Amino acid sequence: MHSIKVIDLKFQQAEKTIASFLIQGKEKPVLVETGPHSTWKELKSYLNLQGFKPGDLGAVLLTHIHFDHAGSAWEFANEGVKVFLHPKGLPHLANPERLWKSAAKIYGDEQMDKLWGPMETIDENLLVAVNDNEKVVIGDLTFTAVHSPGHATHHIAWMLEDIIFTGDVGGVKITDGPVVPPCPPPDINIEAWKSSIKKILDYHPKELYLTHFGKISKPKEHLCELEVIIDDWAMWMKKQFEEGLSAAEITPQFMEYTKQQMIDQGVDKNLQKLYEYANPSWMSVSGLLRYWKLKQENRL
Numbered sequence: 001m002h003s004i005k006v007i008d009l010k011f012q013q014a015e016k017t018i019a020s021f022l023i024q025g026k027e028k029p030v031l032v033e034t035g036p037h038s039t040w041k042e043l044k045s046y047l048n049l050q051g052f053k054p055g056d057l058g059a060v061l062l063t064h065i066h067f068d069h070a071g072s073a074w075e076f077a078n079e080g081v082k083v084f085l086h087p088k089g090l091p092h093l094a095n096p097e098r099l100w101k102s103a104a105k106i107y108g109d110e111q112m113d114k115l116w117g118p119m120e121t122i123d124e125n126l127l128v129a130v131n132d133n134e135k136v137v138i139g140d141l142t143f144t145a146v147h148s149p150g151h152a153t154h155h156i157a158w159m160l161e162d163i164i165f166t167g168d169v170g171g172v173k174i175t176d177g178p179v180v181p182p183c184p185p186p187d188i189n190i191e192a193w194k195s196s197i198k199k200i201l202d203y204h205p206k207e208l209y210l211t212h213f214g215k216i217s218k219p220k221e222h223l224c225e226l227e228v229i230i231d232d233w234a235m236w237m238k239k240q241f242e243e244g245l246s247a248a249e250i251t252p253q254f255m256e257y258t259k260q261q262m263i264d265q266g267v268d269k270n271l272q273k274l275y276e277y278a279n280p281s282w283m284s285v286s287g288l289l290r291y292w293k294l295k296q297e298n299r300l
């Protein structure tokens with residue numbers, strides 16, 4: 001038996017945009033996702049309230065190394081806690097300078113500090129690469145790694161019995177809003193993403209836990225809806241790409257397009273804002289344009 005707590009990290013002082021999950025069995029608790037370092041205080045004080053210090057955890061499991069998922073992992077490693085992740089993600093956390101610099105190019109230094117906070121080096125002895133279908137056993141908790149590219153090449157969905165923590169491959173859904181795909185550069189691959197969705201469905205999970213945000217009790221409906229909107233966004237972007245428009249020209253149009261989709265589904269302004277925090281439109285434009293460009297050049 002285990003319990004799962006959804007921790008709201010209150011990213012940018014907003015609720016329900018980025019989560020971490022605390023899983024308690026009979027022994028040491030496990031954390032899935034750490035959130036960005038900008039929400040480290042929130043996470044630490046939540047753990048304190050539960051009676052834990054960061055070093056008390058049995059393991060940290062990461063779905064992937066994007067800042068909003070892995071930004072505080074180094075704080076746990078500093079206390080000796082092992083961090084489990086995809087083999088392709090490992091070098092980036094061992095030497096995060098490159099990851100930081102490429103993100104800073106997109107966000108600018110000031111935004112980097114405000115949104116994400118620092119990312120420090122993790123000792124390689126504390127980073128554990130996990131292969132597809134490999135099990136991670138922490139006390140009486142057994143997690144299975146489901147390699148699931150599409151959003152990121154180095155993505156793992158973590159399965160615990162009949163529950164799957166889907167990271168970003170399961171999309172973003174906030175409260176009763178629609179599910180949407182987060183499409184940041186540089187790894188978006190629509191075909192791979194749809195194969196990963198099928199792979200997850202084939203496990204017949206009873207529940208999904210989305211990092212953005214929380215529990216989904218009808219996984220099949222949710223993932224089918226996600227697949228439809230992935231195709232919809234990708235095809236919309238293909239048209240703009242073929243017309244030769246730049247990201248700067250496309251972004252306002254894409255925002256208008258997705259805003260109308262939200263309005264059609266009854267999403268109010270406040271919830272639209274939370275979606276934009278969890279999944280900025282300009283990032284999805286950039287990621288999807290890159291996908292079509294690589295495809296055109298036969299590089300995917």
Ligand SMILES: [Zn+2]
Nearest residue numbers: 064066151168
């Ligand atoms: Zn991500």
